[in-house]
């Protein structure tokens with residue numbers, strides 16, 4: 720397992736947003752976390768990636784305790800979280816967005832903007848083009864991000880993460896606002912990346928599209944993992960049907 724959580728808990732003023740969560744993320748696989756609104760999925764990702772502090776429990780990455788390490792330290796270890804491209808960066812081109820991603824793992828917007836105009840090494844530019852080509856958006860390299868469709872922006876977000884050489888990609892709703900065809904393309908690209916050893920931990924609501932691509936599914940409700948398994952069989956479990964109906 721590349722990542723594991725052990726009895727991970729997070730409280731907000733008495734609310735148990737995470738309640739002793741145990742998950743295992745296998746290397747080279749896509750692990751999906753689902754659950755009704757407010758069940759704790761984003762909180763789980765935020766705690767794993769160091770954006771929130773855990774109140775109890777532990778996170779291990781490659782056997783090392785990484786609990787409550789800040790995002791930039793996790794980035795150095797090979798864990799990257801994707802984010803929607805913030806507004807100021809939308810004025811930059813697609814290529815520029817990839818180039819500054821490498822320098823700004825922590826996603827500080829101010830830092831990103833001040834560093835945006837430093838000279839770029841040839842090697843970084845070559846790498847950026849390779850990634851754009853892989854994602855099928857190399858023709859958009861000189862386009863301002865603000866002119867892209869929602870789906871194209873998602874691909875740029877993934878491209879930014881790929882600039883980092885990370886091994887574990889943590890993504891919150893990578894398909895939100897993306898049309899079905901492009902969603903399938905994105906998931907297909909993720910599967911190809913799994914083949915070269917990359918690992919994905921994702922939260923996604925679009926179950927109709929995503930389930931066939933993922934290796935393992937965890938279902939959350941009220942801060943707890945209530946079911947786990949492979950693809951479609953999980954969502955047919957009575958306890959899962961129940962939480963979705965109740966929601």
Ligand SMILES: Nc1ncnc2c1ncn2[C@@H]1O[C@H](COP(=O)(O)OP(=O)(O)OP(=O)(O)O)[C@@H](O)[C@H]1O
Nearest residue numbers: 731734735736754755756757758759760761762763
């Ligand atoms: N920063 C915060 N402060 C206080 N409460 C929070 C905070 N973040 C999340 N919560 C609460 O924790 C619970 C879990 O929220 P979370 O966003 O993790 O759920 P989710 O499963 O990602 O939901 P959604 O599918 O709607 O995004 C919710 O009750 C939410 O209101």
